[in-house]
Amino acid sequence: MVKLEISVGNLKFKNPVMTASGTFGNGSEFEDFFDVSRLGGIILKGTTIESREGNPYPRMAETPAGMLNAVGLQNKGIDYFEKYIYPKVSLFDTNVIVNINGSYLEDYVALAERIDKLDKIAAIELNISCPNVKMGGMAFGTNPQSTREVTRAVRAAYSKTLIVKLSPNVTSIVDFARIAEEEGADAVSLINTLLGMAIDIRTRKPSLSTITGGLSGPAVKPVALRMVWQTAMAVKIPVIGIGGIMNASDAVEFFLAGATAIQVGTASFIDPLSSVKIIEGIENYLEENKFGSITDIKGLINLS
Amino acid sequence: MPKRIEDFIIRRNRKLNDDYFVLELDGMRSLPEIKPGQFVQVKVEGSPETFLRRPVSVHDVDYQRNILKLLIQIVGKGTETLSRMNQGDTLNLIYPLGNSFSIPSKRDRVLLVGGGCGIAPLLYLARCIASQGIMPDILLGFRNKNRIIEYEEYYDLGNVHLTTEDGSRGLRGLVTGHPVMKDNLFDRVYCCGPEMMMKAVALHCREAVISCEVSLENLMACGIGACLCCVVESIRGNLCTCIDGPVFNTKDLKW
Numbered sequence: 001m002v003k004l005e006i007s008v009g010n011l012k013f014k015n016p017v018m019t020a021s022g023t024f025g026n027g028s029e030f031e032d033f034f035d036v037s038r039l040g041g042i043i044l045k046g047t048t049i050e051s052r053e054g055n056p057y058p059r060m061a062e063t064p065a066g067m068l069n070a071v072g073l074q075n076k077g078i079d080y081f082e083k084y085i086y087p088k089v090s091l092f093d094t095n096v097i098v099n100i101n102g103s104y105l106e107d108y109v110a111l112a113e114r115i116d117k118l119d120k121i122a123a124i125e126l127n128i129s130c131p132n133v134k135m136g137g138m139a140f141g142t143n144p145q146s147t148r149e150v151t152r153a154v155r156a157a158y159s160k161t162l163i164v165k166l167s168p169n170v171t172s173i174v175d176f177a178r179i180a181e182e183e184g185a186d187a188v189s190l191i192n193t194l195l196g197m198a199i200d201i202r203t204r205k206p207s208l209s210t211i212t213g214g215l216s217g218p219a220v221k222p223v224a225l226r227m228v229w230q231t232a233m234a235v236k237i238p239v240i241g242i243g244g245i246m247n248a249s250d251a252v253e254f255f256l257a258g259a260t261a262i263q264v265g266t267a268s269f270i271d272p273l274s275s276v277k278i279i280e281g282i283e284n285y286l287e288e289n290k291f292g293s294i295t296d297i298k299g300l301i302n303l304s
Numbered sequence: 305m306p307k308r309i310e311d312f313i314i315r316r317n318r319k320l321n322d323d324y325f326v327l328e329l330d331g332m333r334s335l336p337e338i339k340p341g342q343f344v345q346v347k348v349e350g351s352p353e354t355f356l357r358r359p360v361s362v363h364d365v366d367y368q369r370n371i372l373k374l375l376i377q378i379v380g381k382g383t384e385t386l387s388r389m390n391q392g393d394t395l396n397l398i399y400p401l402g403n404s405f406s407i408p409s410k411r412d413r414v415l416l417v418g419g420g421c422g423i424a425p426l427l428y429l430a431r432c433i434a435s436q437g438i439m440p441d442i443l444l445g446f447r448n449k450n451r452i453i454e455y456e457e458y459y460d461l462g463n464v465h466l467t468t469e470d471g472s473r474g475l476r477g478l479v480t481g482h483p484v485m486k487d488n489l490f491d492r493v494y495c496c497g498p499e500m501m502m503k504a505v506a507l508h509c510r511e512a513v514i515s516c517e518v519s520l521e522n523l524m525a526c527g528i529g530a531c532l533c534c535v536v537e538s539i540r541g542n543l544c545t546c547i548d549g550p551v552f553n554t555k556d557l558k559w
Contacts, residue, residue: 022531022532023526023530023531024530025528025529025530029526029528029529029530029547030528030530032306032307032308033307033309045532053541053542054532054535054542056537057522057523057534057535057536057537058522058523059532059533059535060523060524060525060531060533060534061523062353062354062355062356062523063355064352064353064355065352065353065355066355067355067356067525069525069531069533071531071532071533074532074535074542217355218352218355266525268526268530269356269357269525269526269527269530269531270347270355270356270357271309272309272398272526272528273309
């Protein structure tokens with residue numbers, strides 16, 4: 001048997017496969033298909049202080065080997081979360097992680113303080129990289145000074161594992177990873193979606209109501225892999241790789257590039273079983289290649 | 305009913321005309337209960353341009369022979385790929401998805417209104433209603449006689465009325481102009497078709513104080529309520545077409 005366990009800060013994961021925020025609902029949407037407690041972790045849908053309606057329809061467009069979305073953080077807010085979602089996700093036997101979002105620094109801090117009191121939430125993923133909101137979101141994650149300030153403030157407000165989710169829409173993502181590390185983040189996760197757009201040439205209208213949106217899916221994988229590789233060389237904290245991972249082979253590439261763990265996102269839309277298939281596939285890869293543990297292949301890219 | 309991911313074998317791909325085809329699918333396991341108005345998410349293989357699954361409403365279910373039927377209009381690359389699939393090919397579905405049309409009570413007078421490819425979910429609905437001992441009226445509208453989709457099967461299930469916009473078959477005009485619609489002798493109207501048509505029918509029903517349910521079609525990624533892409537504005541805020549719908553009572557919509 002190979003070992004799939006990994007750690008991020010003090011937090012142990014039974015395996016290195018999590019589901020990405022916004023692609024797995026609150027987990028219960030997938031319970032008809034498999035036991036979601038088999039996952040290493042579940043990152044819940046982005047949560048804000050107040051309830052948000054998100055952006056107008058259309059908020060999704062299919063693109064070659066990917067999709068654009070502009071959902072805009074539709075969620076029912078932290079009060080609803082505590083009352084209705086938290087009791088359900090508390091029953092999952094895996095690390096349940098809340099992805100937090102804000103328009104202002106104070107929002108992030110208030111959310112962190114509230115979530116710090118929820119025993120069954122293992123960690124926070126600090127989302128400073130949502131490209132689809134008018135205020136906050138990516139504005140924090142594309143400015144070094146605000147990245148520093150929000151990470152510092154949330155770190156001070158939150159006692160457990162803190163993951164900072166980085167935006168790829170910057171000149172050097174490594175700089176932002178370093179800032180997160182300096183300010184006490186336990187890990188960085190990357191990448192959030194790449195800002196993109198599409199136009200319907202028949203109507204000459206943008207395909208999304210917001211004109212621009214976030215690109216995800218296999219189309220972004222090479223970009224994500226490059227960023228994960230660069231970041232993993234630059235920081236000591238774990239890097240959680242995200243971006244177009246559709247199967248175990250994709251996932252292994254991220255580990256070889258230096259990722260400690262990975263998140264499966266868009267793949268779950270096409271095959272709700274993707275994440276568990278990826279866990280099994282990683283296990284097979286390790287066995288076939290005579291590795292005893294997932295940690296053995298971390299950063300094992302052969303550059304000779 | 306729990307959702308499933310399952311392979312089906314194409315029993316027949318029946319071309320109706322240049323725009324429409326019916327896929328008859330053999331289930332490899334016995335079919336679960338499928339409600340009228342529910343849909344499937346079809347995986348389209350073969351091209352990165354057809355990356356996401358395609359939502360398709362259930363056209364008919366034959367439990368005895370374990371067959372699921374999908375009536376599909378060719379509108380883009382995904383449906384075009386599906387139209388070229390052959391007998392014996394495998395098709396992967398996630399199903400049954402979404403809510404369903406409400407089943408009327410025995411005393412209700414029922415009208416089904418379908419336009420174009422929107423007639424797809426109405427066949428199975430008509431079958432379910434007919435099995436309750438209710439004889440619905442079924443009003444089908446098409447652009448012209450060349451755009452008519454086969455509707456012979458509906459005759460076994462209700463009183464069929466036909467309109468075409470140019471009068472080349474049935475009554476000339478839109479479904480909303482048909483006498484059966486104007487008579488307002490119904491307790492419930494079920495409608496599926498182009499949005500303009502559904503809105504007109506909804507407006508008519510609102511004025512006549514008749515319950516009206518419509519089946520919506522929005523762009524979807526997951527089909528299971530995870531991505532929140534397929535929202536429709538309702539009086540209670542944004543709802544997902546995939547899990548809160550696809551069937552909505554029009555009193556709940558901002559129409």
